[in-house]
Amino acid sequence: MSVGAFGLRLQHGITGGFAPPTPNAIYTIVQPLGSKFLTISSAVRHLGTPHLQPTTIKYVSSEDQDTATLLVELQRILKTIPTGGNGDIYGLDTSISWGSASDLQWMREPAAQGCGGVADGMKATANEKAKFRRAIQIVDELVKKEEIVD
Numbered sequence: 133m134s135v136g137a138f139g140l141r142l143q144h145g146i147t148g149g150f151a152p153p154t155p156n157a158i159y160t161i162v163q164p165l166g167s168k169f170l171t172i173s174s175a176v177r178h179l180g181t182p183h184l185q186p187t188t189i190k191y192v193s194s195e196d197q198d199t200a201t202l203l204v205e206l207q208r209i210l211k212t213i214p215t216g217g218n219g220d221i222y223g224l225d226t227s228i229s230w231g232s233a234s235d236l237q238w239m240r241e242p243a244a245q246g247c248g249g250v251a252d253g254m255k256a257t258a259n260e261k262a263k264f265r266r267a268i269q270i271v272d273e274l275v276k277k278e279e280i281v282d
Contacts, residue, residue, distance in 0.1 A: 207235075
């Protein structure tokens with residue numbers, strides 16, 4: 133089973149205070165319509181540095197069995213946990229957004245500047261937090277996959 137065309141963005145480091153959040157990493161994964169490859173871009177801030185490093189881009193086969201299985205699992209997880217609003221309801225200092233024209237629009241975004249923690253009063257259950265943690269692990273696994281070299 134394939135998840136079809138989609139775009140995903142994950143940001144580690146979403147909570148702020150008086151100043152806006154300082155991301156530790158921003159990953160985007162795009163599966164273009166009709167493509168057999170994921171385009172994965174990564175921008176990471178090394179410990180002790182103030183800014184994200186320049187973005188790197190790589191291509192990974194979306195037809196690889198392990199990759200396809202991870203994508204289906206990620207999509208299934210996002211369909212079962214709370215979306216909308218803002219704030220860190222999962223307590224993991226991470227946001228994910230997923231968009232596909234055919235199936236799923238899912239977003240849990242960072243709190244606005246000057247805010248931290250849970251901004252809209254929504255609370256996640258322990259089970260939902262575990263699912264969100266797994267969703268983060270899946271994205272991290274996808275980002276670590278080896279690039280396709282032709």
